[in-house]
């Protein structure tokens with residue numbers, strides 16, 4: 001059984017590939033990357049696949065039994081077409097199964113909603129592909145927060161507009177484990193899973209970080225408008241708007257969803273504290 005993973009040069013792709021290799025061996029896993037050289041270090045066969053190119057995926061998916069489509073990073077409307085290039089490539093090559101990494105979040109009402117909506121459209125495209133399918137709706141990765149700790153420490157606080165909203169953080173490591181199972185086990189076919197961890201507030205996040213990193217961070221809530229302006233200044237209009245939209249979604253409960261992680265992975269999701277401890281190692 002040959003399983004291909006797109007965006008093999010990205011952090012989520014690498015995690016899924018690592019767990020797949022552990023399950024079925026290097027010879028059965030194919031990486032597909034826009035920039036194949038960036039995925040060479042994985043020690044598996046790597047083929048070229050730019051989401052903008054139907055031709056790339058018509059070639060890359062030859063001889064593949066199942067494909068994992070990692071959602072793209074482009075502007076919302078472009079993503080739908082890009083994902084269709086992968087889905088069509090799979091159809092053209094009689095690939096039997098497609099697994100898609102979607103996202104948890106509000107489909108309306110915040111600046112992240114257009115991205116959530118494109119993910120929902122790809123979910124529909126995947127369901128209508130005629131292939132066996134499985135969809136994971138990923139929670140927010142916790143790693144970017146942990147990579148940001150130096151800044152939090154400098155500022156003495158975690159500050160955003162999530163207020164007391166709860167977020168079901170996960171990690172790329174946990175997701176990689178679950179997706180490997182979803183790819184190789186037939187019992188998941190036709191399922192949509194929320195791949196999320198325990199729901200925590202930003203204050204709890206600060207407490208866990210303090211425990212592991214021996215810091216003294218506090219959480220400070222700011223208004224959505226204030227946070228949006230600050231993020232746009234720091235990250236530019238496109239990314240700043242997305243990030244502010246994500247935290248507005250958290251404030252309004254969009255990320256406080258029930259978890260299907262155990263159904264998908266066959267084991268419980270790690271606690272947030274354990275994930276932070278693992279990250280620090």
Ligand SMILES: NC(=O)c1ccc[n+]([C@@H]2O[C@H](COP(=O)([O-])OP(=O)(O)OC[C@H]3O[C@@H](n4cnc5c(N)ncnc54)[C@H](OP(=O)(O)O)[C@@H]3O)[C@@H](O)[C@H]2O)c1
Pocket residue numbers: 007008009010011012013033034035038049050051052070071072073074103138139140141172
């Ligand atoms: N749940 C969350 O918290 C969260 C957070 C951020 C993003 N996401 C979503 O999750 C996805 C994976 O995240 P990640 O952590 O793996 O991101 P990442 O490490 O930044 O990797 C992004 C990947 O997308 C690839 N890519 C970009 N444009 C492409 C194109 N036109 N054709 C093919 N590949 C392309 C990149 O390839 P190159 O190496 O060639 O650039 C890279 O492999 C993201 O794309 C995004 O949709 C989720």
